[in-house]
Amino acid sequence: MHKFILKPFFLICLVFWCAGSFAQVxxxxxxxxxxxxxxxxILxxxxxxxxxxxxxxxDFKKYNAKIPNLGLAANSVWIKFTVHNQTENPRLLLDVAYPILDEVELFSPDSSLAYTSQLFGEIRPFKERTYDHPNYIFNINVARNTEKTYYLRIKSAEQLILPISISHPASLWQALNHESVLSGLFxxxxxxxxxxxxxxxxxxxxVSYLYYVVYVACVGLTQIGIKGFxxxxxxxNSPAFEVKSVVLFACVGAIAAILFTQTFLxxxxxxxxxxxxLIFINVLLALSIILTVIGKxxxxxxxxxxxxxxxxxxxxxxxxIVLAGGYRPARFVLLSWSVLLIGAIIFALKDIGVxxxxxxxxxxxxxxxxxxxxxxSFALADRINIFKREKEASQAQALSxxxxxxxxxxxxxxxLEVKVTERTQxxxxxxVDLKQAQSQLVEAEKMASLGQLTAGIAHEINNPINFVSANVNPLKRDVEILLDTINTVENIGLSDLSAEEKQKQIADYKEEQDFDYLLIEIDHLLKGIHEGATRTAEIVKGLRIFSRLDEDDLKLADLNEGLESTMIIANNLLSSKIKVIKLYGQLPLVECFAGKLNQVFxxxxxxxxxxITKKFDQNDGGELTLxxxxDGDEAVIRIKDNGIGMSEETRRKIFEPFYTTKDVGEGTGLGMSIAYNTIKRHNGKLIVESAPGEGAEFIIRIPVNFDRSAVE
Structure with a gap:
């Protein structure tokens, strides 16, 4: 409450003079x-x-309209009026029915000619008002047959529309209740x-409904905001937001309405x-929001x-424009905006007093x-109906x-069934043709391996057999000489000669036949035949181990033994210039298809x-390491050579069927493919590491215990 004491005498006279000259309420x-x-x-x-x-x-000027419309004002506007009460009840109410004013301050005189002020408005918390109502309602007390002069100071960023009335309390509250009912309906x-x-x-x-929902919310908040609710x-308790709220909601609502129209139409x-x-208007509205937020x-x-x-x-x-183009829902939009524009025009004509x-x-x-x-809402519903009819027509067409x-x-x-039958046949x-071709190719590979095996066996067996054959004739000759010697000694022994004579003849005959050398030669020949026969037996044993007639059954096998037997078979492929390095470790018996693994080796x-032969020909330097x-529960076999090696492309393709780098007639291209599938059947891995000119190393890893479930 602000209190101003007008003590100077001339001011008192001025007030009374002015009061007497004003039009009275x-x-x-x-x-x-x-x-x-x-x-x-108005000032x-x-x-x-x-x-x-x-x-x-x-400088106060008389105003002649029932509802003052003062437009926009940068500074406070002052209103002066005098109330003459001819009733018994001194209590009256002053109602300023425009809730969005920023500041409304009433200056009232008391009996001592001192003026006191009451300040309401959007800049003050709502709870400070005398009455719990959006309008600015002040108590004024004027005794019967007396008059008082009041001053109103009003300031607002919005347009100043001032429906100011004075009423008896009962009449005002009755009118305001009526207004509240209408606002409640809205x-x-x-x-x-x-x-x-x-x-x-x-x-x-x-999305049209989303824009429309935002528009409805903002329009509703704008309208009830103008009413102060x-x-x-x-x-x-947020005056700072209240002074901006109407402008913000109006702008956001307009933007949502434009977006709705753009989407809907x-x-x-x-x-x-x-x-x-429409886009330009949205830019203006966005600019208005920015100016309002920053305080302008x-x-x-x-x-x-x-x-x-x-x-x-x-x-x-x-x-x-859109309706003229034949889009039916536009008629509801046109009608709705027309109704709103008519309402705005009537509202504006009321504000200017028309x-x-x-x-x-x-x-x-x-x-x-x-x-x-x-x-x-009808427009949106109508569009849904149009979409529904279009959907039904589309469904009917789709059904047809x-x-x-x-x-x-x-x-x-x-x-298709006829063609499928023909194609199936x-x-x-x-x-059938493919299986026959596959069988023929596999048989060809088998025959190639068999030829290689046969050549190896023939070469390996031929040497000891030749050794035995070469010793048979000399042994036969020596045996005949031995038999002749026995017969001669027997005849001398049965003769009538004296013992000394017999001994002398036998000694002379043995010396003649070189009997001591004969015995040494026979022993040497028998040893050679024994070695040849033993070597032949070893080769046959290695052949039996390599071939494994039971290869289709899982058996526990010694992989070192299998690898050694393979070397016996492949010995003819290795020239005397190739150095073989054997690094056999301690391996347990491995459950495997031994014959098939020997084929891989x-x-x-x-x-x-x-x-190796391609690189070194018949020269020294070639090495083969076994x-x-x-390694854990896996047996590892590494076969490494220092031959010509292979390129990256060859390494990637080496396990593909029919791929070979050998000359025509030297290979079918199935050997490594069969080897890969054999190792895969053992749930193992066949890895190759190689680089051109540096040789190649094949690493075979197979589980010691065969996992039948993985194969199934």
């Missing part, structure tokens, strides 16, 4: 909600003035529209030129007014907004096409011998 018993616009005096200074300056001012309609369209949005997921019930396609105007509220309000005016006319024009200030004109915008929102496709498919199925025949060793070891 006369209150009688029949007075009900008396609007005092024609009984007030619109160029700068902010103090109350003392205002009280002394002679709020109810707004909430229903909001919830209904929000539910529809979640159901259909149409948002400040009263939603953010009563497809303006980028149906009205591309005018769509650019009055500038933001002015820009908002201009933008929304353009917005209203633009939406009507673009709706008409139309009277009454219940209809003061609430016409709320009613127009409800009708507009309802029509837009589906039936036609079904008929075609049945006919095609018959033809061709494929079966091709499969033979294929790798024969390729190694080929690579190594076995146990």
């Amino acid at each position: 006369v209150i009688t018993d029949s007075t009900a909600n008396l609007f005092i616009g024609k009984s007030i005096y 619109q200074p160029q700068t902010e003035l103090s109350f003392n300056q205002v009280a002394q001012s002679k 709020v109810g309609a707004f909430v229903i529209m909001f919830l209904y369209n929000l539910f529809v949005f979640f159901s259909v997921k149409d 948002t400040f009263q019930y939603l953010w009563s 497809s303006t980028p396609m149906r009205a591309p030129r005018f769509n650019k105007v 509220i009055q500038v933001g309000f002015q820009l908002m007014q201009m933008s929304t005016t353009l917005f209203a006319f633009s939406l009507i024009i673009v709706s008409a 139309l009277p200030y009454n219940t209809f004109t003061s609430n016409v915008m709320q009613g127009a907004s409800v009708i507009e929102m309802a029509l837009l 096409i589906a039936k036609e496709n079904e008929r075609i498919i049945r006919e095609q199925n018959v033809m 061709e494929l079966n025949q091709s499969l 033979l294929n790798i060793i024969s390729n190694a011998a080929y690579a 190594q076995t070891l146990l």
Whole structure:
């Protein structure tokens, strides 16, 4: 409360003189909600003035409209009026029915001619008001048949529309209750529209509904914000937001309405030129929001007014354009914006005094907004119906096409079955031919291996057999000589000669036959035959180990023994210039298909011998290393050569069937493919490491215990 004591005598005289010269607001018993616009005096200074300056001012001007509309003002506006009470009840209420004013301050005189002030407005928390109502309601007390002069200071960033009335308390509260009922109906309609369209949005997921829901929310908050209910019930302790809220909600609502129109009417396609105007208006509205947020509220309000005016006319024009193009839902949009524009015009005409200030004109915008929102809801529903009809037509067409496709498919199925039967027969025949070709290729590989095996066996057995054969004739000759010697000794022994004579003849005969050398030669020949026979037996044993007639059954086998037997078979492939290094480790018996593993060893060793020969020919330097070891539960066999090696491309393709780097007639290209599949059958791995000119190393890793479940 601010108190100003006007002590100077000339000021007292001035006040009484001014009071006597003013038009008076006369209150009688029949007075009900008396609007005092024609009984007030207005002062619109160029700068902010103090109350003392205002009280002394002679620049007040009589106002002649029932509802003052002072437009935008940068500074506070002062209103002066005198109340003459002719009733018994001194208690009256002053009602300023425009809730979005920033500051409303009443200066009231008391019995000592001192003025006290009461300050309300959006800049103050709502709870500081005398009455719990959005309007600015002040108590004024004027005794019977007396008069008092009051001053109102009003300031706002928005337009100054001042429906000021003085009433008896009962009359005012009756009128305000009536207004509250109408506002409640609007709020109810707004909430229903909001919830209904929000539910529809979640159901259909149409972005048009989202924009419309935002628009409904902002329009509702703007309208009830103008009535002051948002400040009263939603953010009563946030004056800083309240002074900006109406502008912000109006701008966001307009932006949402434009986005809704662009989406709903497809303006980028149906009205591309005018769509650019809508985009420009959205830019203006966004700029208005920015100005308001940073505190330039009055500038933001002015820009908002201009933008929304353009917005209203633009939406009507673009709706008409789209409707003229034959898009049926546009008629609801055109009608809705037209209703809203008519409501805005009536509201504006009321503000400038062309139309009277009454219940209809003061609430016409709320009613127009409800009708507009309802029509837009009808537009959305109509579009859904159109989509539904189009969908039904599309479904009918799709059904017809589906039936036609079904008929075609049945006919095609018959033809397809015939062709499938024919093709199946061709494929079966091709499969038979392929199996025959595969069998022939496998047999060819087997014959090649058999030829290699036969050559190896022949070479290995030929040497000891030749050794035995070469010793048989000399042994036969020596045995004949031995038999002749026995017969001669026997004849001498049976003769009548004396013992000394017999001994002499026998000694002479033995010396003649060189009997001692004969015995040595016989012993040497028998040893040679024994060695040849032993070597032959070893070769036969190695052949038996290598061939493993039981190769189709899993057996426990000694891989070192199998590798050694393979070396016996492959010995003829290794020239005397190739150095063989054997590094056999201690291996347990491995459960495997031994014969098939020996075939793998033979294929790798024969390729190694080929690579070494290609590099060194018959010269020294070639090396073949055989190594076995146990790594965890796996047996590892490493076969390494220092031959010509292989390129990366060859290394990648080496296990492919029919791939070979040998000359024509030297290989079928199946050996390594068979080796790879054999190791894979053992649940093992066959790894090759090589580089051109550096030789190659094949690493075989197979489990010691065969996992039958993995094969199955």
